[in-house]
Amino acid sequence: MDEQFPLDGEWSVAYIALGSNMGNREQLLLTAIGLIDAHPKMEVNKVSGMYETDPVGYTDQPPFLNMTLAIRTSLSPLLLLRQLLDFEQDLGRVRQIRWGPRTIDLDLLLYDNVRMDLEELTLPHPRMMERSFVLVPLHDVIEESHQLYAEVNAASSAALLDGKEGITLWKIINWRSASEPFEN
Ligand code: X6L
Ligand code: MG
Numbered sequence: 782m783d784e785q786f787p788l789d790g791e792w793s794v795a796y797i798a799l800g801s802n803m804g805n806r807e808q809l810l811l812t813a814i815g816l817i818d819a820h821p822k823m824e825v826n827k828v829s830g831m832y833e834t835d836p837v838g839y840t841d842q843p844p845f846l847n848m849t850l851a852i853r854t855s856l857s858p859l860l861l862l863r864q865l866l867d868f869e870q871d872l873g874r875v876r877q878i879r880w881g882p883r884t885i886d887l888d889l890l891l892y893d894n895v896r897m898d899l900e901e902l903t904l905p906h907p908r909m910m911e912r913s914f915v916l917v918p919l920h921d922v923i924e925e926s927h928q929l930y931a932e933v934n935a936a937s938s939a940a941l942l943d944g945k946e947g948i949t950l951w952k953i954i955n956w957r958s959a960s961e962p963f964e965n
């Protein structure tokens with residue numbers, strides 16, 4: 782079953798989007814990164830800049846902090862997704878208004894070059910290419926070898942040049958010294 786994928790000993794690269802617009806946003810993001818890295822089957826490889834972004838979808842809510850991570854994982858896509866949802870619960874996520882404020886949101890964007898379409902999980906994330914608050918931080922961390930690299934690069938550059946997207950770099954954090962968020 783799913784637990785047999787990936788094969789023993791194989792690690793995959795996954796990209797995760799983080800967002801917070803309730804409570805101590807920066808601390809919540811840092812705590813989430815710490816939980817992910819502490820998991821025996823997940824390792825944080827690269828951390829993007831932290832961006833403050835205007836809310837989209839449901840706009841009558843406070844601004845977000847958004848960022849993305851590149852991780853290595855030996856979990857399958859579905860088990861990784863379920864672990865991320867568990868971390869959201871650990872960090873006090875309560876689902877009230879659809880698209881409303883949240884302490885933490887952890888979205889699985891990409892898993893290697895996997896494409897899948899299940900009720901529980903679609904990869905790549907079906908709406909990521911339309912969301913500048915995802916694309917701009919993803920551009921900081923995505924590997925050149927990924928098949929969506931060129932597309933992410935073009936879309937994020939367009940969003941930033943455009944300037945109307947309401948995305949500003951808030952902080953560059955140091956995740957150990959391993960992160961080189963702006964090597965692209
Ligand atoms: C029309 C209809 C246009 C719906 C856009 C976009 C809905 C994004 C939901 C949409 C639409 C979303 C974040 C956010 C949310 C976040 C920022 C969502 C889910 N999450 N805004 N809005 N950052 N800046 O992480 O992404 S709600
Ligand atoms: Mg989201």
Ligand code: MG
Nearest residue numbers: 886887888889
């Ligand atoms: Mg989500």
